[in-house]
Amino acid sequence: xxxxxxxxxxxxxxxxxxxxxxxxxxxxxxxxxxxxxxxxxxxxxxxxxxxxxxxxxxxxxxxxxxxxxxxxxxxxxxxxxxxxxxxxxxxxxxxxxxxxxxxxxxxxxxxxxxxxxxxxxxxxxxxxxxxxxxxxxxxxxxxxxxxxxxxxxxxxxxxxxxxxxxxxxxxxxxxxxxxxxxxxxxxxxxxxxxxxxxxxxxxxxxxxxxxxxxxxxxxxxxxxxxxxxxxxxxxxxxxxxxxxxxxxxxxxxxxxxxxxxxxxxxxxxxxxxxxxxxxxxxxxxxxxxxxxxxxxxxxxxxxxxxxxxxxxxxxxxxxxxxxxxxxxxxxxxxxxxxxxxxxxxxxxxxxxxxxxxxxxxxxxxxxxxxxxxxxxxxxxxxxxxxxxxxxxxxxxxxxxxxxxxxxxxxxxxxxxxxxxxxxxxxxx
Numbered sequence: 001x002x003x004x005x006x007x008x009x010x011x012x013x014x015x016x017x018x019x020x021x022x023x024x025x026x027x028x029x030x031x032x033x034x035x036x037x038x039x040x041x042x043x044x045x046x047x048x049x050x051x052x053x054x055x056x057x058x059x060x061x062x063x064x065x066x067x068x069x070x071x072x073x074x075x076x077x078x079x080x081x082x083x084x085x086x087x088x089x090x091x092x093x094x095x096x097x098x099x100x101x102x103x104x105x106x107x108x109x110x111x112x113x114x115x116x117x118x119x120x121x122x123x124x125x126x127x128x129x130x131x132x133x134x135x136x137x138x139x140x141x142x143x144x145x146x147x148x149x150x151x152x153x154x155x156x157x158x159x160x161x162x163x164x165x166x167x168x169x170x171x172x173x174x175x176x177x178x179x180x181x182x183x184x185x186x187x188x189x190x191x192x193x194x195x196x197x198x199x200x201x202x203x204x205x206x207x208x209x210x211x212x213x214x215x216x217x218x219x220x221x222x223x224x225x226x227x228x229x230x231x232x233x234x235x236x237x238x239x240x241x242x243x244x245x246x247x248x249x250x251x252x253x254x255x256x257x258x259x260x261x262x263x264x265x266x267x268x269x270x271x272x273x274x275x276x277x278x279x280x281x282x283x284x285x286x287x288x289x290x291x292x293x294x295x296x297x298x299x300x301x302x303x304x305x306x307x308x309x310x311x312x313x314x315x316x317x318x319x320x321x322x323x324x325x326x327x328x329x330x331x332x333x334x335x336x337x338x339x340x341x342x343x344x345x346x347x348x349x350x351x352x353x354x355x356x357x358x359x360x361x362x363x364x365x366x367x368x369x370x371x372x373x374x375x376x377x378x379x380x381x382x383x384x385x386x387x388x389x390x391x392x393x394x395x396x397x398x399x400x401x402x403x404x405x406x407x408x409x410x411x412x413x414x415x416x417x418x419x420x421x422x423x424x425x426x427x428x
Contacts (some may be wrong), residue, residue, distance in 0.1 A: 004032060004066050005121055015268060015275060016059040018195050021205065021218040027190075030217070031066075036189040038063050039071035041128070041182060043079040044103035045094065048243035049110060051303070052234035055221045055269045056192050057113040060123070064115060070108055070123040071186060074103045077132040078179055084172040085196045086158055103127075109244040112307045131185040132178055143177050146210055147203070152176065155199050180204035183216055190217040224269060227261050248308040248316040249330070253422050255300040256320060260292040271302045329416055335428040336377055338411055339365070367408040371393070379419040394420050 009028065013020070020027045030036060042049070064070045076099045079339045082091030088305030094102075114123040129265060135143075152173050153159070161168050180203035183191055188208075191201050201218045208216040224233040243253045258266065264285060267278045268352045281298075297317065304313035322328050339350040368376075371386040374395065380386035389395050390405040396418040397409060415427040 011275060012062045014088040016055055016221055018222045027217050027242040028126050035068055037069045038190040038192060039073050039186055039188050040192045041073040041075050043075040043083055044099050045079055047102045048245050050234045050241035051270050052224050057110055059192060059221060061113050062122055062347055067121060072123060073127050073182060074106055074127045076103060076127045081171055081175050083175055090169055105245060128182050143181060149200060152240060176200040176203040180207045183208050184211045188216060190208055190219060192219045194223050195220045233262055244307055248304050249319050250313045251304050252300045252316040252320050255303055256296055263292060263295050266299055273302060335426045338413055338427050366411040368411055370402055370407050370409050371405060373409050376424045377417060379423055
């Protein structure tokens, strides 16, 4: 075990933890005396990890640097059940194939923070299907026999559903038991997870006592919350998140689009900028001495640097300023050859008639519905979605706003089609 400065431990725990069960004092004694096995579980409900995961990963990074064993557990079995945490409705069930596809690059993404290559103390990735898939009916009955219905129904979201007369499905009752058994299978000393996972992690603590006669520490980490709305800032279920595998330009742009009120909290939870420096930023932010945009640009640089490197972050900022400050077209724009617009296929059968063509200065120009153009170039998911974008004045052709969703567009080489602030395509 490495000798760890007590003040450093205190700063790390103050920054990236919310509560420690059974007590912070007991955990500190164990942390400094023996090598602990510490794990964090993630259900692969989406193909990307996001900034909300970085709080846990940064905390695990410190534990790993201090010589403790770190395990990243992919809940490939539990994801097929669906975690009811924070849900007033049942999650959509995932197939085994979807779960495997979603989790393909988790190790690579988490590897931007955790060390999976160290010869001395490498972090590990495990999957809970290794043991849960082998469960027999007898084992499930014995596992569930450790808890009463009253204990499981204590969960806050179950209580909310009961009050709102919404259904609670039987498999949702089983979810915390299976997640809790992960601790037993891994024989861990500590589990780390967001505050929304407290109930599940405490069930695992009970099971460690029952199956292994051992205490397990539970560390809850703060969630990224918008203080104005009280909602999660990052949600895989809702699809509104900054993914750890986003391109540098996309990541930078998404961070710049975050609301001002979350800037300081993102510095604390998603970066390794010192707390002393963050305190100075917070004072400048509250006194309105510092421009929130400049603080947000610093935040974006820090985060993009973590996942892509310094030079890439600098280029991402240059590109962002080029598009949003100078109102220029990005240097890199996805291109579509003009010839693909010659014919359009119907969704189910048959073909559209060949789009009308007109002659401009001796050249034949294909004219296409603005809605078909947006769908064909994947700037809109459907014609109805394309229509909404036009009505919202979010569509520009060569810098000019398109106001009429019924209009026909002349397809020509070099034409730039823009949707919103960040989506561009070029006809070549």
